[in-house]
Amino acid sequence: MSRWDAWLGQRADLRAERGAERFDPVLRVSRPGSASRDPLDLASNDYLGLSRDERVVTAAKEALDRYGASATASRLVTGTLPVHRDLEAALCRLTGATSALAFSTGYAANLGVLTALSGRGAEILLDAHAHASLHDAARMSRVPYATFAHNDPDALAAELAARPDRRVVVAVESIYSVLGDAAPLRALVEVCHAHGALLVVDEAHGIGVAGHGRGLVHELDLVGTRDLVVTMTLSKALGSQGGAVLGSTAVRDHLVNTARSFIFDTGLAPAAAAAACAAAEVVDGDPTLAAAVRANARTIAAICGIEPAAGAVQSIPMRSPESAVVAALDLRAHGVLVGCFRPPSVPDGVSRLRVTARADLSGEDLFQAARLVARTAATHEAPSRPDTVEGPRAGDAPSPARGLPSVAAVEGVQGPVPPSPLGAVPPHGDDD
Numbered sequence: 001m002s003r004w005d006a007w008l009g010q011r012a013d014l015r016a017e018r019g020a021e022r023f024d025p026v027l028r029v030s031r032p033g034s035a036s037r038d039p040l041d042l043a044s045n046d047y048l049g050l051s052r053d054e055r056v057v058t059a060a061k062e063a064l065d066r067y068g069a070s071a072t073a074s075r076l077v078t079g080t081l082p083v084h085r086d087l088e089a090a091l092c093r094l095t096g097a098t099s100a101l102a103f104s105t106g107y108a109a110n111l112g113v114l115t116a117l118s119g120r121g122a123e124i125l126l127d128a129h130a131h132a133s134l135h136d137a138a139r140m141s142r143v144p145y146a147t148f149a150h151n152d153p154d155a156l157a158a159e160l161a162a163r164p165d166r167r168v169v170v171a172v173e174s175i176y177s178v179l180g181d182a183a184p185l186r187a188l189v190e191v192c193h194a195h196g197a198l199l200v201v202d203e204a205h206g207i208g209v210a211g212h213g214r215g216l217v218h219e220l221d222l223v224g225t226r227d228l229v230v231t232m233t234l235s236k237a238l239g240s241q242g243g244a245v246l247g248s249t250a251v252r253d254h255l256v257n258t259a260r261s262f263i264f265d266t267g268l269a270p271a272a273a274a275a276a277c278a279a280a281e282v283v284d285g286d287p288t289l290a291a292a293v294r295a296n297a298r299t300i301a302a303i304c305g306i307e308p309a310a311g312a313v314q315s316i317p318m319r320s321p322e323s324a325v326v327a328a329l330d331l332r333a334h335g336v337l338v339g340c341f342r343p344p345s346v347p348d349g350v351s352r353l354r355v356t357a358r359a360d361l362s363g364e365d366l367f368q369a370a371r372l373v374a375r376t377a378a379t380h381e382a383p384s385r386p387d388t389v390e391g392p393r394a395g396d397a398p399s400p401a402r403g404l405p406s407v408a409a410v411e412g413v414q415g416p417v418p419p420s421p422l423g424a425v426p427p428h429g430d431d432d
């Protein structure tokens with residue numbers, strides 16, 4: 001065994017001891033004409049159900065036929081296609097932004113914007129709950145960076161006051177994916193203006209949900225505010241893949257010339273760009289989609305007995321990483337897919353079930369699934385064992401939970417479950 005094989009084995013054993021193993025389960029859906037039923041998806045980021053919308057899929061197919069499977073090069077060489085310009089224009093119409101620049105992923109957009117807008121003489125301040133891509137971008141910027149207390153404008157003001165002679169980039173999310181709370185953007189803008197800082201707002205979970213689908217920045221009438229830049233992903237509510245940065249023409253020009261994750265990356269695949277463009281046009285023309293996903297989110301929260309979050313994702317705290325994993329497995333066996341948040345992916349160390357509302361859920365399926373989630377979460381809320389560590393170091397607790405199986409669902413449900421994956425589920429209140 002080589003030194004590297006031994007090291008990899010040690011790391012694998014440590015993840016197993018902490019109950020922190022991750023897997024990439026394969027989801028197999030039923031074939032057309034099959035009598036079996038697909039699992040109900042309350043786990044993905046397809047908030048508006050647009051990934052399978054006929055208009056979106058047709059646009060992707062047409063782009064595939066016209067441009068081929070790839071952009072074939074960096075957008076500074078031969079990779080910028082008319083469909084990229086169409087996408088950027090559609091994003092501006094949707095959000096009200098002056099200018100947009102599409103990246104191959106939302107992750108790349110965050111890397112590009114923070115690295116390109118910081119540089120020598122700058123510092124970066126991140127909300128403590130900011131997405132991993134923003135933290136990675138701060139590290140890659142090779143400038144000093146720190147975090148400030150989550151959603152706390154006063155804490156941000158104190159950090160900025162301590163840096164009176166520095167050029168500071170502040171990065172936050174509009175709606176956070178774990179706690180589901182919205183950022184106090186107006187207050188954050190005021191603080192940044194008072195101290196001459198630039199505010200970057202990641203609208204990954206706001207687009208398609210807040211502001212009639214146009215995002216929280218639009219809802220709060222902050223579009224066009226000076227020293228404000230917005231990033232977004234195309235892979236959540238817009239049902240495609242890719243990312244974008246929205247801002248002034250000067251910001252776009254600067255990114256084209258300095259953002260390494262744009263300059264040295266192959267352009268967004270034309271089919272993905274066309275799909276996202278069509279999805280943006282659908283959201284722009286149909287605000288009922290955003291209203292539907294928020295209404296369904298409130299229904300899920302009410303049935304599960306939790307405070308409704310600001311976005312599509314509703315999270316149910318669990319006592320341990322093990323209980324969260326077992327509950328997610330139990331729900332999967334009964335044909336309902338939910339996410340499972342465990343340390344180190346959660347900013348406060350508390351494991352959760354991640355239940356995602358979608359605009360295209362039917363009423364009865366939604367009610368039945370939410371009741372099943374509530375009952376299952378309650379069933380697995382056993383008292384914490386003495387060796388369970390709560391809080392920020394919850395991931396250090398030993399746990400026999402070995403993550404999720406390699407196949408999420410095979411043509412419907414598996415195991416001894418009712419014929420319908422949702423079956424007849426009594427209301428959550430029956431167990432109270």
